Amino acid sequence: MALPPGMLPEIEPVSRESTAAVIARQLRDAIxxxxxxxxxxxxxxxxxxxxxxxxxxxxxxxxHLVSEGLLRSERHRGLFVIDLExxxxxxxxxxxxxxxxxxxxxxxxxxxRDRIADLLxxxxxxxxxxxxxxDPGALSTADLRFHExxxxxxxxxxxxxxxxxxxxxxxxxxxxLQSTYQRVEERVEEHTKLIQAxxxxxxxxxxxxxxxxxxxxxxxxxxxxSLIEGHVPPVPGNA
Amino acid sequence: MALPPGMLPEIEPVSRESTAAVIARQLRDAIxxxxxxxxxxxxxxxxxxxxxxxxxxxxxxxxHLVSEGLLRSERHRGLFVIDLExxxxxxxxxxxxxxxxxxxxxxxxxxxRDRIADLLxxxxxxxxxxxxxxDPGALSTADLRFHExxxxxxxxxxxxxxxxxxxxxxxxxxxxLQSTYQRVEERVEEHTKLIQAxxxxxxxxxxxxxxxxxxxxxxxxxxxxSLIEGHVPPVPGNA
DNA sequence: CCCTCTAGGATTGTCGACAATTTGCGTCTC
DNA sequence: GAGACGCAAATTGTCGACAATCCTAGAGGG
Numbered sequence: 416m417a418l419p420p421g422m423l424p425e426i427e428p429v430s431r432e433s434t435a436a437v438i439a440r441q442l443r444d445a446i447x448x449x450x451x452x453x454x455x456x457x458x459x460x461x462x463x464x465x466x467x468x469x470x471x472x473x474x475x476x477x478x479h480l481v482s483e484g485l486l487r488s489e490r491h492r493g494l495f496v497i498d499l500e501x502x503x504x505x506x507x508x509x510x511x512x513x514x515x516x517x518x519x520x521x522x523x524x525x526x527x528r529d530r531i532a533d534l535l536x537x538x539x540x541x542x543x544x545x546x547x548x549x550d551p552g553a554l555s556t557a558d559l560r561f562h563e564x565x566x567x568x569x570x571x572x573x574x575x576x577x578x579x580x581x582x583x584x585x586x587x588x589x590x591x592l593q594s595t596y597q598r599v600e601e602r603v604e605e606h607t608k609l610i611q612a613x614x615x616x617x618x619x620x621x622x623x624x625x626x627x628x629x630x631x632x633x634x635x636x637x638x639x640x641s642l643i644e645g646h647v648p649p650v651p652g653n654a
Numbered sequence: 655m656a657l658p659p660g661m662l663p664e665i666e667p668v669s670r671e672s673t674a675a676v677i678a679r680q681l682r683d684a685i686x687x688x689x690x691x692x693x694x695x696x697x698x699x700x701x702x703x704x705x706x707x708x709x710x711x712x713x714x715x716x717x718h719l720v721s722e723g724l725l726r727s728e729r730h731r732g733l734f735v736i737d738l739e740x741x742x743x744x745x746x747x748x749x750x751x752x753x754x755x756x757x758x759x760x761x762x763x764x765x766x767r768d769r770i771a772d773l774l775x776x777x778x779x780x781x782x783x784x785x786x787x788x789d790p791g792a793l794s795t796a797d798l799r800f801h802e803x804x805x806x807x808x809x810x811x812x813x814x815x816x817x818x819x820x821x822x823x824x825x826x827x828x829x830x831l832q833s834t835y836q837r838v839e840e841r842v843e844e845h846t847k848l849i850q851a852x853x854x855x856x857x858x859x860x861x862x863x864x865x866x867x868x869x870x871x872x873x874x875x876x877x878x879x880s881l882i883e884g885h886v887p888p889v890p891g892n893a
Numbered sequence: 894c895c896c897t898c899t900a901g902g903a904t905t906g907t908c909g910a911c912a913a914t915t916t917g918c919g920t921c922t923c
Numbered sequence: 924g925a926g927a928c929g930c931a932a933a934t935t936g937t938c939g940a941c942a943a944t945c946c947t948a949g950a951g952g953g
Binding site: 697698699709713729730731732733 | 903904905906
């Protein structure tokens with residue numbers, strides 16, 4: 416090796432991402448932020464000319480998003496952005512609760528509690544600054560980055576993989592039902608307490624806080640439904 | 655409607671599945687059963703001629719499997735069947751534990767406990783017949799169908815979606831480490847007790863049984879590691 | 894004898910065109 | 924005027940060929 420290690424730390428292959436991945440990411444963001452509202456049809460020809468690529472890579476990106484559950488494909492009809500029904504809010508948060516509970520367990524029992532807690536506090540700081548600038552979008556983004564960081568910290572490839580779509584769908588919920596917001600301080604507070612419990616290694620408290628965090632969100636986004644008790648499917652429309 | 659309802663109950667569109675889906679399913683089965691051992695390279699050209707289709711649909715199927723986590727793609731190098739490292743066994747069962755726990759909670763709290771229990775008992779019967787015929791493959795298949803049925807019974811689209819890959823990976827584990835088998839009666843017994851707890855609506859017992867079921871499997875497949883205690887990552891190799 | 898550079902082969906990535914299917918509208922009949 | 928039939932436009936599904944990239948083997952020089 417002619418180059419001393421440690422130098423040129425950030426050079427990487429010129430195009431490390433496939434074009435399909437780039438397109439998929441752009442569409443993901445557009446769906447997350449609401450630029451592509453639920454129900455809109457995505458024409459392959461139109462998008463191909465918009466992105467300046469052929470239909471091949473674009474189709475791959477679409478297929479990817481379909482398998483992720485963000486797009487639904489009707490044969491010979493087209494691809495549509497999924498629209499979240501009331502029951503989906505419950506379903507998403509129930510699934511998130513399961514995933515993040517497992518991630519929290521692994522984080523608490525793993526060795527690096529303090530390191531993980533520091534990472535999480537960093538995202539809470541982002542939340543605070545976004546709140547002080549009165550930027551709801553950035554606030555939601557920071558909120559999700561907290562949970563993403565928690566799941567990443569679990570060190571589980573499969574938890575990370577499964578959570579990716581869930582977090583995007585959560586973002587869709589937040590943008591779609593932007594109206595109902597809870598007090599910002601409360602929102603930050605919940606996360607802070609969560610971090611403290613993690614730092615203390617208090618698994619029981621951490622899991623309880625996580626459950627109540629999810630429960631709060633569900634009741635806020637889909638009033639009348641609850642994760643923790645009562646019969647499960649509050650609204651039909653899940654397979 | 656000229657046809658009386660109830661007649662011709664099974665006619666459906668001639669080809670309801672896209673060719674890419676058919677190919678994906680075939681490859682999935684081949685990977686599950688071990689016909690395509692971990693690490694083997696899948697050449698697009700070769701497979702295209704084997705399946706008698708162009709490379710377009712085949713690429714779509716591959717992309718699908720990549721996003722599901724069954725294939726890993728190295729740019730400009732090829733697609734390879736993933737090989738499960740020791741740490742992956744732990745990761746898979748930890749993730750399954752999280753998913754199936756949530757599914758069990760929804761099944762217990764949902765209204766149709768008895769109906770679900772009947773469905774599950776059906777799969778246990780399959781296990782018993784497979785065992786009596788001394789067919790390890792069919793036994794594993796029936797075992798997985800039990801868990802698949804449980805997750806389907808939860809009624810959660812997202813739990814079902816997330817579990818699909820996990821169950822396939824579980825199958826890969828079982829075929830790869832076919833050597834270590836537990837006693838068949840014990841295997842059936844565990845499932846039966848699980849069903850009984852579900853039927854009784856005894857959530858706590860059901861969850862405890864599920865945990866121990868997973869714990870047993872992990873200790874059997876990856877000796878020396880445990881889900882329920884100790885530091886989490888027993889073996890490096892997870893991102 | 895080892896390292897480097899180069900040429901070859903093979904594989905994936907991308908593209909444009911053709912074919913199959915569905916949907917909507919116009920027309921024709923009753 | 925209402926219903927059914929058929930046609931046409933638009934969209935997706937599929938295909939074969941070309942271009943870009945990477946691994947490997949071999950020759951040449953140190």
